Amino acid sequence: MAVYTHLGAGDFAALIAEYDVGELVSAKGIAEGVSNSNWLIETTGSAGALDSNNKPQTRFILTMYERRIELGDLPFFLALLDHLSAAGSPVPRTIHDRSGGASRLVDGKAVAMIEFLPGVSIDNPSEAQANAVGRALAGIHLASADFIASRTNDLRPDDWKTLFDQCGDHLGDIDRDLPAAVDRYMPQFRAEWPEHLPRGTIHADLFPDNVLMLGNRVSGLIDFYFACTDIIAYDLAVTHAAWCFDKGGRVFRPEIGKALMAGYETVRPLSDAERSAMPLLAQGAAMRFAATRSFDWINTPGDALVERKDPVDFIRRLEFYSQNGRSIFPSPAG
Numbered sequence: 001m002a003v004y005t006h007l008g009a010g011d012f013a014a015l016i017a018e019y020d021v022g023e024l025v026s027a028k029g030i031a032e033g034v035s036n037s038n039w040l041i042e043t044t045g046s047a048g049a050l051d052s053n054n055k056p057q058t059r060f061i062l063t064m065y066e067r068r069i070e071l072g073d074l075p076f077f078l079a080l081l082d083h084l085s086a087a088g089s090p091v092p093r094t095i096h097d098r099s100g101g102a103s104r105l106v107d108g109k110a111v112a113m114i115e116f117l118p119g120v121s122i123d124n125p126s127e128a129q130a131n132a133v134g135r136a137l138a139g140i141h142l143a144s145a146d147f148i149a150s151r152t153n154d155l156r157p158d159d160w161k162t163l164f165d166q167c168g169d170h171l172g173d174i175d176r177d178l179p180a181a182v183d184r185y186m187p188q189f190r191a192e193w194p195e196h197l198p199r200g201t202i203h204a205d206l207f208p209d210n211v212l213m214l215g216n217r218v219s220g221l222i223d224f225y226f227a228c229t230d231i232i233a234y235d236l237a238v239t240h241a242a243w244c245f246d247k248g249g250r251v252f253r254p255e256i257g258k259a260l261m262a263g264y265e266t267v268r269p270l271s272d273a274e275r276s277a278m279p280l281l282a283q284g285a286a287m288r289f290a291a292t293r294s295f296d297w298i299n300t301p302g303d304a305l306v307e308r309k310d311p312v313d314f315i316r317r318l319e320f321y322s323q324n325g326r327s328i329f330p331s332p333a334g
């Protein structure tokens with residue numbers, strides 16, 4: 001579920017009246033998602049909000065920011081959406097209100113309206129789809145090269161360590177082998193993290209549920225609420241870790257990995273230094289999600305209507321990269 005806050009018909013009508021998008025037709029809560037409340041809004045449309053075909057836009061996503069988002073970061077996220085969509089990336093633009101604001105407050109909570117994009121999330125990608133995802137990711141890396149705003153990544157190796165430390169003795173309650181895996185792998189990230197690699201604006205959470213597809217085409221990249229300024233190749237490593245395994249992280253799909261990498265490098269070839277660092281970056285990407293999932297596992301109330309995600313799934317991926325990283329990501333010399 002992802003509707004944490006109840007808004008009534010009057011609330012929606014009053015809010016929509018602040019935008020030049022026509023009259024409210026419907027507002028439906030969206031079940032997917034974890035962090036925020038989302039509604040699909042339909043309106044009668046207006047010349048004030050035109051789609052890419054110059055037709056009045058009638059469908060929007062209304063997001064109310066509920067958790068894990070610093071409100072001070074919201075201008076960065078929303079400006080990034082506008083920058084990327086203006087550059088032609090398949091990213092929803094924000095709909096500004098009548099006074100030009102990209103976000104507003106409703107009962108003390110920030111809300112924003114963004115363009116609805118068509119498409120569905122893919123659970124089990126084909127090679128063609130993985131290739132398209134790689135191209136789309138490289139596309140936003142190139143398109144954000146002249147995006148001047150920046151945001152520090154608050155989920156870097158030291159932060160993963162802090163999250164694990166905050167789990168304390170409960171880490172072993174999730175899985176008895178988890179504390180040993182953390183102790184074994186964590187030091188290398190803090191000692192060897194490749195800070196020298198090219199940096200830029202990254203999505204940092206490009207999981208299948210954050211990509212919308214129509215057939216083999218990426219029609220939408222969404223959920224930029226972990227976006228930040230960090231190592232560009234790390235974003236590719238996150239995407240690789242998220243897309244190239246079966247659901248439990250037990251089976252690696254080599255053909256999907258190859259297609260993703262090939263798609264990415266068609267648009268933005270990796271440097272030798274980036275390629276050499278991929279095995280470590282991929283292990284780090286897996287550790288990052290094991291860290292947030294462990295923290296959330298322990299800190300999500302039992303009665304919360306949110307699906308808890310398994311950290312061990314990502315420890316398996318980490319172990320796989322530790323053993324096979326060099327063959328999956330051959331070093332420049334071959």
Ligand SMILES: Nc1ncnc2c1ncn2[C@@H]1O[C@H](COP(=O)(O)OP(=O)(O)O)[C@@H](O)[C@H]1O
Nearest residue numbers: 030032033034035036061092115116117222223
């Ligand atoms: N621009 C959009 N166009 C179409 N659907 C969207 C859009 N943004 C979000 N959604 C839908 O809302 C769901 C939750 O959005 P998301 O940003 O991933 O929320 P959360 O941050 O809570 O995970 C997505 O899975 C998708 O179904």
Ligand SMILES: N[C@@H](CCOP(=O)(O)O)C(=O)O
Nearest residue numbers: 033034035205207289293309
């Ligand atoms: N992708 C993360 C969870 C973040 O949730 P999102 O719905 O905001 O993408 C994970 O799988 O651990």
